[in-house]
Amino acid sequence: MANDRSYLASLQDYYARHRALPSYASIGTLLGLRSKSSVAALVARLKLAGYLESTPDRRLAPTSRFFARPLAATPVRAGLPDPVDDAEADAVTIDDYLIERPSSTVLVRVKGDSMQDAGILDGDLVVVEKRVSAEKGEIVVAIVDNQFTLKRLDLEGGQFVLRPENKAYPVIRPEGALEIFGVMIGLVRKL
Amino acid sequence: MANDRSYLASLQDYYARHRALPSYASIGTLLGLRSKSSVAALVARLKLAGYLESTPDRRLAPTSRFFARPLAATPVRAGLPDPVDDAEADAVTIDDYLIERPSSTVLVRVKGDSMQDAGILDGDLVVVEKRVSAEKGEIVVAIVDNQFTLKRLDLEGGQFVLRPENKAYPVIRPEGALEIFGVMIGLVRKL
DNA sequence: TAGAATAGCGAACGAACGTTCGGCGTGTCA
DNA sequence: TGACACGCCGAACGTTCGTTCGCTATTCTA
Known part of the structure; x- marks a missing residue:
C-alpha cells in the first residue's frame, strides 16, 4: 500500500x-x-x-x-503532511482542463478593453473553439472588417448583434450576415 | 500531405x-x-x-x-489555405506559457468577487507560485484566518495591507505578520 | 501462534503488436 | 507518353504484449 x-x-x-x-x-x-x-x-x-x-x-x-x-483548496501549512489521497486533486495539465477538441481550438490574443466587464482584459489569451454558428449569450470571436472581434452574441428583434461588455463601447449591428469565427470557451492570462 | x-x-x-x-x-x-x-x-x-x-x-x-x-493573429477566411506548417512559431502549449517552475506552482480556485475589477472572477483558477514574500503591487494569495485570500499587496505607512479590487470590499489590515502563501502569476478560466 | 491477507516471482500461452515487402492505382512532370 | 513518386492495400513475420496459474515470503491480526 x-x-x-x-x-x-x-x-x-x-x-x-x-x-x-x-x-x-x-x-x-x-x-x-x-x-x-x-x-x-x-x-x-x-x-x-x-x-x-x-x-x-x-x-x-x-x-x-x-x-x-x-489544486489547493484549503491552506496547507508548510510542514504538515500533504493529504494526497483524499483532497481530490483536480485539474490536470491546464491544456487538458481547457481544451476538449484540440484540432478545432485556437488561441486569440485580446486587444483592447471592450470586454473588461466580463473579466477579459487587454493582452489575455482567449481559448476559442472554431465554429461557424453560436447561440445567444455566448461570447464569440466574429470577423468584422477583416478583423477579429470578441463580443457577446445577443439577439435584437431576431437579428444577431455583438454586444461589448463595457459601457464605453457601442453595440455592433452587422449589416449583412454575421461571420462567426468561433466561440470562446476559456481564457488564459499571464501576468 | x-x-x-x-x-x-x-x-x-x-x-x-x-x-x-x-x-x-x-x-x-x-x-x-x-x-x-x-x-x-x-x-x-x-x-x-x-x-x-x-x-x-x-x-x-x-x-x-x-x-x-x-495562436491566431489575423482572421483566416474559410477557404484560404491554412498556414499551419510554416507559421509554427506562433503555437504554444498553455502549460509552458503559464508555468515556469512546475514544482512550486499550484492552482487555486477563486471564490467570490472581491477581485473582479482586476478581471478575476468567481470560479477562475489562479496560477500561484508558492513564495513566502512578495512586493507591493503584486497579487498574492495570503493566509488569513486559516483561509486563502486573494488580494493585491499594498503598503500603507510601512505596513503591508491586502487590497481587494472591488469597492464593495474593505481593505484588510492584518494584525500580526502577514502570511503569504504565494504570488499570482496567471489565471485560467473555463466557461 | 495459526491463519489470512498481501506482494512478489517465474513460466507458459494465445493474442496483439509493429515491421516489412510486393503490388496497385493515381497524379505529376519532363 | 513514359517514368516516377506517393498513398494505400494485404499478407506474412517474429516479437512483445498482458493474462493466468501455481508458488514463496512477509506482514498483519485474531
Missing part, C-alpha cells in the same frame, strides 16, 4: 517525461519488479484507486486523478 | 479524450486506413514532422509540438 504511492510517483515522472505509459515489462524494469504479474497486480490496484484506466482499445491510460496537479 | 493534417487532428482529438495514443490497428480504424502499413507510413511522416516520437521502450508518444495550439 504505502509503496504503491512511490510506484505511482515513478509512473507519473515517466509520464511527465514521455507523455505515454510504458509497457508492463518496462514498468517492471522501471520500478524494480521482476515479474510482469507483479506489475499486473500493481496496475489493478492503481486502476481500483482510480489512477489508471483502459482505453477502448485496451491500452493503459492515466485518469485525471493520475495527474494530481495540486 | 494535405490529408496528414486531418489525420493528425483526429489523433490529437483521440489523445485529448484518452490521454494515450491508440495502437496502429486502432489508428487505422480511427482514420479509415485499412492497412497497418499505411498507418506505419503515416506515423513515420508525423515523426519526421516532429509531432510524434518513440519512447525508449519503443512506444509511440506525442511531442510538445503535438500539443501546440495555433
Whole structure:
C-alpha cells in the first residue's frame, strides 16, 4: 500500500517525461519488479484507486486523478503532511482542463478593453473553439472588417448583434450576415 | 500531405479524450486506413514532422509540438489555405506559457468577487507560485484566518495591507505578520 | 501462534503488436 | 507518353504484449 504511492510517483515522472505509459515489462524494469504479474497486480490496484484506466482499445491510460496537479483548496501549512489521497486533486495539465477538441481550438490574443466587464482584459489569451454558428449569450470571436472581434452574441428583434461588455463601447449591428469565427470557451492570462 | 493534417487532428482529438495514443490497428480504424502499413507510413511522416516520437521502450508518444495550439493573429477566411506548417512559431502549449517552475506552482480556485475589477472572477483558477514574500503591487494569495485570500499587496505607512479590487470590499489590515502563501502569476478560466 | 491477507516471482500461452515487402492505382512532370 | 513518386492495400513475420496459474515470503491480526 504505502509503496504503491512511490510506484505511482515513478509512473507519473515517466509520464511527465514521455507523455505515454510504458509497457508492463518496462514498468517492471522501471520500478524494480521482476515479474510482469507483479506489475499486473500493481496496475489493478492503481486502476481500483482510480489512477489508471483502459482505453477502448485496451491500452493503459492515466485518469485525471493520475495527474494530481495540486489544486489547493484549503491552506496547507508548510510542514504538515500533504493529504494526497483524499483532497481530490483536480485539474490536470491546464491544456487538458481547457481544451476538449484540440484540432478545432485556437488561441486569440485580446486587444483592447471592450470586454473588461466580463473579466477579459487587454493582452489575455482567449481559448476559442472554431465554429461557424453560436447561440445567444455566448461570447464569440466574429470577423468584422477583416478583423477579429470578441463580443457577446445577443439577439435584437431576431437579428444577431455583438454586444461589448463595457459601457464605453457601442453595440455592433452587422449589416449583412454575421461571420462567426468561433466561440470562446476559456481564457488564459499571464501576468 | 494535405490529408496528414486531418489525420493528425483526429489523433490529437483521440489523445485529448484518452490521454494515450491508440495502437496502429486502432489508428487505422480511427482514420479509415485499412492497412497497418499505411498507418506505419503515416506515423513515420508525423515523426519526421516532429509531432510524434518513440519512447525508449519503443512506444509511440506525442511531442510538445503535438500539443501546440495555433495562436491566431489575423482572421483566416474559410477557404484560404491554412498556414499551419510554416507559421509554427506562433503555437504554444498553455502549460509552458503559464508555468515556469512546475514544482512550486499550484492552482487555486477563486471564490467570490472581491477581485473582479482586476478581471478575476468567481470560479477562475489562479496560477500561484508558492513564495513566502512578495512586493507591493503584486497579487498574492495570503493566509488569513486559516483561509486563502486573494488580494493585491499594498503598503500603507510601512505596513503591508491586502487590497481587494472591488469597492464593495474593505481593505484588510492584518494584525500580526502577514502570511503569504504565494504570488499570482496567471489565471485560467473555463466557461 | 495459526491463519489470512498481501506482494512478489517465474513460466507458459494465445493474442496483439509493429515491421516489412510486393503490388496497385493515381497524379505529376519532363 | 513514359517514368516516377506517393498513398494505400494485404499478407506474412517474429516479437512483445498482458493474462493466468501455481508458488514463496512477509506482514498483519485474531
